[in-house]
Structures are given as structure tokens and as C-alpha cells.
Amino acid sequence: MDTVGTRPEATAQEAIRTRRLTRRQPVQRLVGEAAGSPLRRTMGVAQLTLLSVGATLGTGIFVVLGQAVPEAGPAVVVSFVLAGVTALFSALSYAELAGMIPGSGSSYSYAYATLGELVAWVCGWCLILEYGVSVAAVAVGWGQYVNELLDLTFGVTLPDSLSAPPGAGGTLNIPAALIVVLAMAVLLRGARESAVANTIMVGVKIAALVLFCAVAFTAFRAGNFHPLFPLGTAGMSAGAASLFFSYIGFDAASTAGEEARNPQRDLPRAIILSLILVTALYVLVAVAALGAMPWKQFAGTEATLSEVLVRSVGGGNLWPILLSIGAVVATTSVVLTVQYGQIRILFAMARDGLVPPLFAKVHPRTGVPRANTVIVSGFIAVLVPLGSLADATSIGTLFAFMLVNLAVVLLRRRSPGIPRSFRVPFSPVTPLLGVGFCVYMLGSLDTDTWIAFGAWMAAGLVIYGLYGVRHSKLARTSPEDLA
Numbered sequence: 001m002d003t004v005g006t007r008p009e010a011t012a013q014e015a016i017r018t019r020r021l022t023r024r025q026p027v028q029r030l031v032g033e034a035a036g037s038p039l040r041r042t043m044g045v046a047q048l049t050l051l052s053v054g055a056t057l058g059t060g061i062f063v064v065l066g067q068a069v070p071e072a073g074p075a076v077v078v079s080f081v082l083a084g085v086t087a088l089f090s091a092l093s094y095a096e097l098a099g100m101i102p103g104s105g106s107s108y109s110y111a112y113a114t115l116g117e118l119v120a121w122v123c124g125w126c127l128i129l130e131y132g133v134s135v136a137a138v139a140v141g142w143g144q145y146v147n148e149l150l151d152l153t154f155g156v157t158l159p160d161s162l163s164a165p166p167g168a169g170g171t172l173n174i175p176a177a178l179i180v181v182l183a184m185a186v187l188l189r190g191a192r193e194s195a196v197a198n199t200i201m202v203g204v205k206i207a208a209l210v211l212f213c214a215v216a217f218t219a220f221r222a223g224n225f226h227p228l229f230p231l232g233t234a235g236m237s238a239g240a241a242s243l244f245f246s247y248i249g250f251d252a253a254s255t256a257g258e259e260a261r262n263p264q265r266d267l268p269r270a271i272i273l274s275l276i277l278v279t280a281l282y283v284l285v286a287v288a289a290l291g292a293m294p295w296k297q298f299a300g301t302e303a304t305l306s307e308v309l310v311r312s313v314g315g316g317n318l319w320p321i322l323l324s325i326g327a328v329v330a331t332t333s334v335v336l337t338v339q340y341g342q343i344r345i346l347f348a349m350a351r352d353g354l355v356p357p358l359f360a361k362v363h364p365r366t367g368v369p370r371a372n373t374v375i376v377s378g379f380i381a382v383l384v385p386l387g388s389l390a391d392a393t394s395i396g397t398l399f400a401f402m403l404v405n406l407a408v409v410l411l412r413r414r415s416p417g418i419p420r421s422f423r424v425p426f427s428p429v430t431p432l433l434g435v436g437f438c439v440y441m442l443g444s445l446d447t448d449t450w451i452a453f454g455a456w457m458a459a460g461l462v463i464y465g466l467y468g469v470r471h472s473k474l475a476r477t478s479p480e481d482l483a
Helices: 002-022 027-035 045-056 059-063 065-100 107-114 117-154 174-189 191-219 232-247 250-259 263-292 304-312 318-351 370-383 387-414 429-443 447-471
Strands: none
Touching: 002 117, 027 107, 045 191, 045 250, 045 263, 045 318, 059 232, 059 263, 059 304, 059 318, 065 107, 065 232, 065 250, 065 263, 065 304, 065 387, 065 429, 107 117, 107 318, 107 387, 117 174, 117 318, 117 370, 117 387, 117 447, 174 191, 174 318, 174 370, 191 263, 191 304, 191 318, 232 263, 250 263, 250 318, 250 387, 263 304, 304 318, 318 370, 387 429, 387 447
16 A cells, blocks of 8 residues: 555656756756856957867877878878868857857757756766866877977986876876966966967967978979879778867867857857868868878878978978977967866856856956866866876767757757857758767777776766756756756
8 A cells, every 4th residue: 555655756756856857958048147147258259269279279280190191191181171071060060059059168058958957967077078188188298299399409308207198107297287287377367368378379380380381392292192092982081080089179169158259140150260270271281291201101100290391301400399389389279278168168067056156156357267277277287197088088079069969950949939140051961960970980989988988977977966966056946847
């Protein structure tokens, strides 16, 4: 009798728990919060575009050719285009949603509005992994480039124990921790100051790549491109898969939604413009490099662009020094902009109640979430030794891209009347193709990466169960009103 009598109550409690996990943020509420944000609106379309370029155009182009050319041959030029088109599917979806929901939460907020709180938490947790671990990995690369520059200019290097990553003789990576702290100092000054610093650095690294192309074209040989597909179309596809992650970073502009002067107009433009600019630079550098050096000589190179100039152009250490300077500046810009993105993601999550409110507290003078910035920077500095987790960045990124593409399809059906300053063409085909490409890339990742990702997700679900589900602002909304 007791068992029968408790069944309806148990069923009702289970229904309430399920609704808690699937409750969604109304789009109008997200837009209203962004409109009343305490963050300062100081960025125009140029600053937003360069923010996205700063997060995307980093160490990859300085070393990636040495990995991709042996897989694709001269067809790596086509591989760059193919990888750019793959990224474009997700970039178009980001552009539509960034113009529609111009907040700091990026794909976390988009998932909250479409797929519910639990999926939004998982997405936000993935973004913390993507941004935090990628900054840590780039910071390690920054230290290596600084060491190379010291060697080329003064003939001295820091000992491995103070500059190398763990597993390569390192114990305390001082340069990597230093660049994280320097980025924190810039970010604490304010969004305007951070944008100015990023603009200067992006200009320097673009100038370095243009200089490389100008010098490399003096040794250009058209015969290096014949045959164009020595390893077939399969090689071209393999090269594109390797190069895809050189495009990660364009989503950083969407985290600046509450600091853009005209987000509905400028965010979509910045995302698309940055992807076009980065793709054009990648293709130009690839053409110049392959024209100057036969593709078979790329195997085993690390500082690939320097190797191209030394072997094909000459000039002693001059060109490697200039390229090393460009690489140091490039990695500095990536650390700054990606660190900025993670801070804004946590700001949005704290405002929703899923993480402690300290992360959403904005300093009245600088308009910066100060405590958030310091905590995130310290977290990244601790992550610097964990280079083995860097591969897990790709899972977090692809998962976020997949959710953004799904969000476009769902919001087109659920909220067709909400104004959109940009619309993905040929929807739902285009965003569904974006989902398909993400699933394909996820399937190519190795078992160790999936294990690391699973452990990270398990930790995140524990934190959500202990804190987020109870402190969520939507928890105070009656079940009948939950979307």
C-alpha cells in the first residue's frame, strides 16, 4: 500500500528534477542582461576583428607546415582552403547567434537558450577546458620561442629545468608563467587597453608573415608545385584535418558581446572578416613556403618558416631572428585574447548562478571582472605544467562548435520572429553540415584524449551537482514557467 501510494510523488519529484536539468534561458532575458551589463562598450568592428585574429593567428602557422606538408605535399595549399571552409560552417552559425544574443557567454549562452541548463553547463565546462588548457600550451610555446630568440641574438638560453615542459627536462616553467602574469596585468587595465595592446601585436605578427612571404618569393620556383597532388586527394584531406585546429579562435569575438559598441551589427562582421583574413594569410604563407623549398624537405622541421628562409634564401640569422620575434609576439597575442575569452565565459556563468558570484563582480573604475581575472590567470599558471592535457582542447572546441550549429537550427524553429542581424544561408543544411564535420573530427581523436576529456567532464558534473543546480537563478523560477 505504501509503495503504491508513493509512486505518484516519486514520479512528480523525478519530473521536477528532469525539468531543472532542461530549463532554458529565454532569449529575451539573455539580451536584456547583455543590454544592462556593467562591462564597458568600447570595441568597434576593427577591434573585434583583430581580437578574433589575435586568438586565431598564433603559433600554428609558424610550425604547422612542418606537420601538414609531408601529409599533403604541395596540395597543402588546397588543404588550408578546405580546413577554412570547414571552420566557416561553424563561423556562420556563431555569426548568427552572436548578432542575436550579444552576450559574453558565447556558445555557453547559446546552449542555455536552446538545449537547457545541463547541456549549457557541459558546454561552459568544455570552454573552460578549451580556453584554459590552450592558453597554458601556448604559454609553454612562448617560452620556447623566447629561448630560441635568446640563443639567436645573445648565444645564451635558459636551462631546461626553468624553461622546458615536463617530460622534456622541465620542472618550473618560468617564461610560461611569466607571460600569463603579464597578460593578466594588461587585462586588469581594461577592455580598451587590452584591445589596443592586441591591435599592436596583431599588426606585428601580420607584418612578420608578410615579410616572410616577400623574402620567400625571391626564391620562388613554380616547379615545386608539380605534381600538385603527389599523395592523392586522401593526402589533401589528411592535411586539412591537421590544419583545422589552426583556425580555432575566431569564436573569441563572440565573448566580447557586452563590450562591443554595436554588437548586433559588428559581431557577425568581425567573425566572418577574421576567418577570411586568417585563411588568406595561411594560403599566402603556404604558397610562398612551398615555392621556395621542395615539399619533401619539410619533413621533420620545427621552426618551419625559419628553415625555409635559411635553406632557400640564406642571410644567416637575420631572418630567423625576425621570425622568432614575430612568433613571440604572435603567441603573446594568443595568450592575451584567449585568456580574455575564458574570463568572459566565467563572467556569464556566474551571472546565471552556476559558478560563485565572485566571478561576475566588476570593478567600478576599470569595468573589468578583477577577481575573475586574477583567479583565472592563477588557474592557467597552475595548468602550465600539464602539457599532456593540451590535446583535450580539441574536444572542448569541437563540442562547442557542434552545439552552436544545433542552436541555430533549434532557434530558427522555436523563435523565428526574433530579429537576426545575420542569417546563416541555406539553413538548416549549412549548420547541419557543420555538425557533421565536428562529429567527423571528434571521431579522429585518440583514446587517451577521450579519457582525459571524460575525467574532466566527470569533475564538472560533480561541481554542477554540488553547486550549480542549486544556485542557478532559474532555480527560483516555478516549474510551470520553465521553457
